[in-house]
Structures are given as structure tokens and as C-alpha cells.
Amino acid sequence: MFGLAVSSTGLWVGIIGNLEFLQKNVESSFLQALIILSGFLVGIFLAPLAGRVIDRSVKRNILIYAGFARVVAILFMYLAIATNSVWWMVIYTFVIGISGTFANPAMQTMLPLIVKKDQLLGANSVHVNIFTGARIIGTALGGVMLVAMSLYSLYTVTLVSYVILLIATFFIRADEDVKKKKDAKAKKENFLSTIRELYPVIKKQRMVVNGIFLLIPAFLFISGFNLMVIEISELQNNPGIKGILYTTEGLCVFIGTFIANKFFKDKPKLTYMLAITFVIATAQLSLFFAEHQIMSIISFGIFGLAAGTLFPVVTTIFQTDVPSEYHGRFFSIKGMIDNIIFQALMLLTGLFLDTIGFKVMVVSFGISSFIYVSIIVLRHLSTKGRMNRESVEISK
Template identity: 45%
Template structure:
């Protein structure tokens, strides 16, 4: 796998995109802090971009399934660069409306780019290497997040916000150039047939496909469990910092979680060769649920760091495994629509969990909230574990009843 040129292009491109994305996010927060006094107005601006990405999702999925994934990524890259130009105008005229344009266009770009990228990965590497590739890809994304945020914070001390976005613009330009270098053998005849068929096809076709694939449906629903943690991650970190009356704990939590995530993603390929990936998925979702419950004792510094470290390590296994399940079990002609559907679901779930976390923190408090989230997670795991065992037993019985050929 590591000898393939396309693999390195995708990973380097992901790193560049991540650095550009996170420097841009820090820049956005800095701009809003200067020009948007209301916290509610800030949330509305962020929500506007999210809503645009969700609304365009069905169209993005159909286009990705109908045309070359590489071309979709190239056009999305161009839109991403155009979005940064809106931010230059926002800074020049100190206009929040131009920033809204930036948020909308960059989310539209992401709605096309990332599902197309996930659909392209199975075309770049062999099926046996998918798990390793997904783990490496997520590690690179994590590293770029750490470097991007640290770099942006350091840059803002010595350079202007305008210069920060120039750096982001250059990063996106390099990403676009790297996309042109991809050499993927996409079957043009198949694309033509798919294109003709999808003119009248509905985005809703994904749902019957999922119903016919219990493993994929189960993996999709189980992503709710880490989302219950991730959606309110920042709010929980702030709350733990206040509980311990220690501002330094925030940086330690992010560092420990990120490092443990990379360790898990590095080990997932080796462990999955010895243990069934489906079993691993259940094991690590159970660990995530227990970790949520363990946050009840987050007043203790060491225990809170251990909880976030174990959480990060578990996600390092969970996300590559589920990504591989989706890429291998979902038919390739549905990849674009499925990954667009998943992206929409993730965005909506993230916002719902974020709002629920804020509401629970204000009403029932941190300690009861983590018990509620942990209990919900354990119930979901128990239900799907029983369902998976039943389906596996029925499949085995059918195989035994079928006459041997």
C-alpha cells in the first residue's frame, strides 16, 4: 500500500487540507470575537454554514455517484479557494455578511469533497488494505488538527488575520494541485450508465440499501455513541476545567485524547488481523460508553485524563473499522449518496448533541448528564449486540439447511 503514489497524494492532501481548515477555523473565531458581540449571533453564523451543507447533501450524493470522483474533488477544491476570497472581503470591509458567504461556500465545498474522497479510497487501495488506509488517513487528520490550531495561534501573535487567511488560501491551492496528480482508473462506461440511471433516481434509495445490510445499518447507528461524547466535547472540557478550578487541564485533555487516538488508529490494522472487526466495534463502543460513565469522577484530575485517553484510543479503533465496513459493504454505485447521507447525519447529530449538552449542563448538571449519556449508549449497544447475534444465528441456520452443492 505504501508504495502507491495515490496513497501518498491523498494523505499529504489531507494533511494540507487539515492545516488550512483549522487555521481558518481559528481565524473565524478571532474575526467573530472582534465583530460579533452576541454569542447567539455567533452560533447562528456557524449554524448557517452547517445548514447549507446539510441541504446540499442529497444533490452532492447524486452528483458523486454520477460523475468522476476526482473531478468532483477538483471542483470542490476550486469552490473552497473561492470561499477564502469572501473572507478577504469580510476582513477588508469588516462585514459579517461576507463571512456568512464564506461559511456557506466552504460548507458547500465540504459537502461534495469529503464524501467523494471517502468514495475514492476503495478505488485507490485494495480491500485488504482499507482498514490500514482509513487508520492512517484519520491519524493524518488528527495531526493536521493539532498542528493547524497550534500554528494559527502562534501566527496570530505575530501576523495579521489577513495574513492567516493567505496561508490558508495557499494550503487549499496546494491541496487542489495534489488532487490533479491523482491517477485513478474510474470506469467511464460505468459512470455513463450510472449517470443515465440516476437522472430519475432518488437520494432516498440509500435507505432501502441500508435496510438490506444489517451490519452497515448497525455501524451507522452505533456512531451515535461516540457522537454523544464528541458533540459536547468542548463544553465538557470547559466544565471539567471549572470543576477542577484548573485552566491547564484543557490543554492536557486535548493532547492526551489526540495522542491516544493516533495510537489506536496505528494499532487497528494489527489487532483486527487477530480479532473480528465487528467484535472490535462492539468492544470499543462499550468502552466509550463506560468512559462516559467514568466522567462522573472527573473532579479528580488523573481520572479525567485517563477517561479522555481511553476515549481517544477507542475512537482510533472505532472510526477506521466503521469506515471500512461502509466502504466494503455498501455497493460502490451508492457510495456517493451514502457518504453524503452519513455526512448530513453527522452534522445534524453533532448540533443536536451540542444543544442537548448545553441544556443538560444548565439543568441537571455535568455529573447526571454523563450518566444519562452513558446509559443511552449502553442500551443501544445491548440492543444491537442482541440483534447481531440473532441475525448471525439465523444466517448460520439457513446455511446448514441449504443443500450442499
């Protein structure tokens, strides 16, 4: 966690550097977006292979290899700055994307091996807080350094943070029982074969299925987060509101994770999770009044509270209810699908902002989220009623 805190801060400092480098060397916004997304695209194709490798390997070793790859990636970025070559940055983006494809699911798979089950929710809350805090501190630090220092300095901070993460990884101690399956006719690793393997396992775990679906409204808000912040600052004619909204949402995420750790230690009930998702839908609808500064702050604060509560709870459900031998494949495929959904929803947000406008968009998103969650509620009540009737008939 210590290494992750430092490296995540360095990651966001590096992201500021990426944007600055692209702005200087690439005129086309479309090409800039393609370069930024290239690492995600590589990760999407490698996710099924990464999941199977994680399940069959020592997770600590995977984290070490991924950490070493991140360190090497910074060297490519140094070459990009020295030569003003975008191609070196593309290689850097590929390496970072590949390392993340292996490291992120491996980290989520490692937590249940290190942390006791009754403390897992607290660990996931800390995990969420680290990324939120790193985003706030890293972007602020990167912005300040960009004014006073060179791009080399930004990436040196990122390099040092990755080295600290790599060193910290060597101190991880976990009892890993790795079962290596030797199959002469091993199936080719691909998305469909992995889905076919996971589907029967996941289908039996009702809370896992519900957790997957209940994250969609939150993704709808998060994916367009930056675009909405920019739009709100223009609506209010107030550039300073950007920092206030980011900070408000981040602080409320901290409070939300505390709430999750305080009140959801026992097995979380679906009704509570549905209520949290309705709060997220309310936050989306309330953005209709975002031209007023106080209302925009309240909307982002409400979302931060709800998201900070929901994400660690759902992650804990995934870690405890999905059989451990499938963790690597599950988290890899989930990360791959999350990336696809994020990119699609981000493009949708941009399209709607250009066509129907901000107010109509947030109302549409809010109503869609309410309808979506209501359908899940009705399906849950229908299933619960059917199970009750069957139990009564059996008792008779």
C-alpha cells in the same frame, strides 16, 4: 493524503480566525453560532444532489472543483476583514460548506479506487490520523499566530494550504468507470428519494447497518467534546487542562488507528466492534470523576483509543460492503445525517450542562450508551439464534 494533511491544518488555523473575527464583530453568541452553522445547513440541503453528482462524475474532477472553490472562499474572507462585514463571512462560510459537501464524500469514494482492498483499513487509519494531527497542530498554530500576527496572516496560511491541496489533487491517478445514466424523466434530487433508493441496498448489508448504529455512542461523546473540556477546566479551576485533554485524546487516537490496522485487517467481527463501543460508554461514565486531573486525562485517553480503533474499521466496512455505484449517495447522505446528529447532540449537551449539571449528564450519557449497545447485542444474539435454528431445520 499529503494535500489533505496541509489543508486540514490550514482549515483549523482558519477556524481560529473565524472565532476571532466573530468575537470582534458580532456581540450575540446566538448569531455567532448561526453564522458558524450556516455552512453546515447549506451542506445538509445539497447532500442528496452531491451524492448523485459524485456517483455519475469523475471524482477527481469534483475534488479539483471543490479545491478551487475553497481557494476562492478565502478571497471573500479577505473582503470581510477589510470591510468588517459579517455578510462577506457568511458567503465565505456558504462556499466552504458547499465545497465540503462535495469534497468529503468524494474523497471517501476515491480511496477504494486508489487503494487495494487489503490496504484500505490502513489508508482509512492514515485519514483519521491526518484530521486528528491537523486539529492539534492547526489550533496550536492558529492560537500562536493570533497573538503575534493579524487575521490576514491566519487566512493567508489557510489560502496557501488550500492551494497546496488543489495542486496535489492533480497528481491523483485512479481508474474511474463512470456510468452516466441518461433519463429523460429524471427524478428530482431530494433527501427522501435518495433514502428510498439507498434503503433496500443498505438493508441487505448487516455489517453496514450495525456500523451506522455503533457510531452513535461515539458521536454522543464527540459532539459535546469542546463544551465538556471547558466544563472540566472550570471544575478543576485549571485552564491548562484543556490543552492536555486535547493532546491526550489526539495521541490516543493515533494509537487506536495503529491497533485497528494491526488487529482488524481481516473482516472485522461485530463482537469486537461491540466491545469497543462498550469501552466508549465506560469512558463517558468515568467522566463522573473528572474533577480529578488524572481521571479526566484517563477518560479522554480511553475514548481516544476506542474512537481511533472504531472509526477507520467502520469506514472500511462502508467502503467495501456498500456497492461502489452507491458510494457517492451513501457518503453524502451519511455526512448530512452526521451533521444533523452532531448539532442536535451538541445542543443537548449544552442544555444538560445548564440544567442537570456535568456529573449527572455524563452518567446519563454513559448509562444510555450501555443500554443502547446492550439492545444491539440482544438483537444480534436473537438474530443469530434464529438463523441457527433455521439452518438446523433445513438440514433436517
